[in-house]
Amino acid sequence: MDFSFSTDDEAFRARARQWLAERLEAPGAPFADLRPTTGGEPPGHRRRLEWERELGAGGWIGLGWAEGTLTRQVVWAEEYARAQAPASLGVVGEHLLAPTLLRHGSPAQQQRFLPGIASGEEIWCQGYSEPGAGSDLASVRTTAAPDGDGWRVDGQKTWTSLSQWAHRCFVLARTEPGSHRHHGLSLLLLPMDQPGRVEVRPIRQLDGHCDFSEVFFDGARADHVVGRPGDGWRVAMTLLSFERGAGMLGRQIGFARELDTVLAEAARTGAADDPVVRERLTRQWAELHTMRCNALRTLGTAEPGSAAVAKLLWGGWHQRLGELAVRVLGPEGATVPGHLHSDVYAVTEAQQRMLFSRADTVYGGSDQIQRNLIAERVLGLPREPRPARPQRP
Structure with a gap:
């Protein structure tokens, strides 16, 4: 399959990259403090709201709402991740609610809520x-x-x-x-x-x-x-199907950056000399590229079970990466940098990645639920037995 982007898409990519660089990376950039590479305390929500409105004023919110803009949504998600731009406060409205309103909402609801989401004013x-x-x-x-x-x-x-x-x-x-x-x-x-x-x-x-x-x-x-x-169940399932769309490709850019960090740490500590660790790192790299190809293959299609398969793939992959991130550090990965008597449990970036990734196979639909969906709705296997509801007296 041809996974390349068109000339117009690449021109759009150049514009997106320049816009992000001017606001986040250039000397004196107005929102440089929002990038995680600057260190220090995470930015407050007021500052993040200012960024959301900057995105809205630039016309970058809602790229996937109109027909024929799917590839541009992918390009923007990839460039946004590459620029290490701050996590969007408007992600739930833009990527979940807005597409659902376009599918199931009334014209009055679309007119009432879409402009506020697109401008970054309503979270x-x-x-x-x-x-x-x-x-x-x-x-x-x-x-x-x-x-x-x-x-x-x-x-x-x-x-x-x-x-x-x-x-x-x-x-x-x-x-x-x-x-x-x-x-x-x-x-x-x-x-x-x-x-x-x-x-x-x-x-x-x-x-x-x-x-x-x-x-x-x-x-x-x-x-x-x-x-x-x-009819809320049907509407709710439509909404969840948007959760694993074009933004998944942007998330994989972040995954690649995390993998690069783990590879660098493995080389620094000598863990990369262990053939078992090398095999696991190689497998992580190969699986990440496979996930990208699968995401591109199913993008914009109604292929049954594709969202469940994608969730299974990246949830387990990221969890295994979190385990590797700590393992390659050796004893260093088991020590906590925080003060013993502090009420805050300070952790390193690698430890944070490992701890948070434990939830990857649970939130957004656990692995067990995803496997049931694939088995019952795609493969046509018998439904899993469910306990009978107790009878009311």
Whole structure:
């Protein structure tokens, strides 16, 4: 297959690379402090919001929304990763909600929400996972009932990225009393600024960061439902299918950079002289290139199971890289640089990579769930036995 880009795509790549360099890499660049290579404390959310609006003003948000722009979305994702640009605060709105609204939303919803996402002015978070409904998303217990021209939402979500900064949230809730599993769900849109009705509790991690939060809804008001009420499962699955699109190719640029770092450390410590380590490093390199070819092959197609296969591939690959990142350091990889009496568990970059990668095979749909999807929906194998629901008295 031909995996090359057209002349127009390469010209677009040059423009994207120049725009990013002028703002992040050139001497005196206005957003140079946002790159991780500068070190120091991570930038605050206000600074990241300024960057989001800069992206919007440059017309770089929403490249994949129109037909015929898929390759440009890929090019932009790759260049964004190469420039080590900051993680986007608008990623949930741009890559998940916006394509879903274009597929299932009403014209009024598209006119209301797409401009705010495209300008970088309105940040979204995703209300899916709950304490008892992570990979098994159909077990959600958050409920919503009609309330005038909107919905009253009650329940709890967890592991909600960006929620402490988001302006709005899309929430999967059960809107039909007595319904079970995939039935009777709806995808609702609600504002986060509802004092006393929406509470965000950041989850503090051992390294002191708060990347996720718990979100509690106590009579929160949702003002929109995407698609038909009760059809939320189909809408939610459409949304998740966008999670592993063109952005996956940009993520692989970051993976390649991480692999280069591990290779350099293996050479520095002498671990590369171990034939077992060399074989594992070679396998990581070969698998990364295979993932890229597979991502390009399935990009923009409706090939059944392609998203599940992609998740299985990169989740396991990144987890194995995290293990290697610490192994090649030897005893150095087992020591913690932080103070013994500090309440913050300081770790090195390699240790952080290893620890965070443990979640790669769980979040976004665990490996077990992905294998079930492939087995049942692609290979046509018998469904996995499920325990019978207890009968109500």
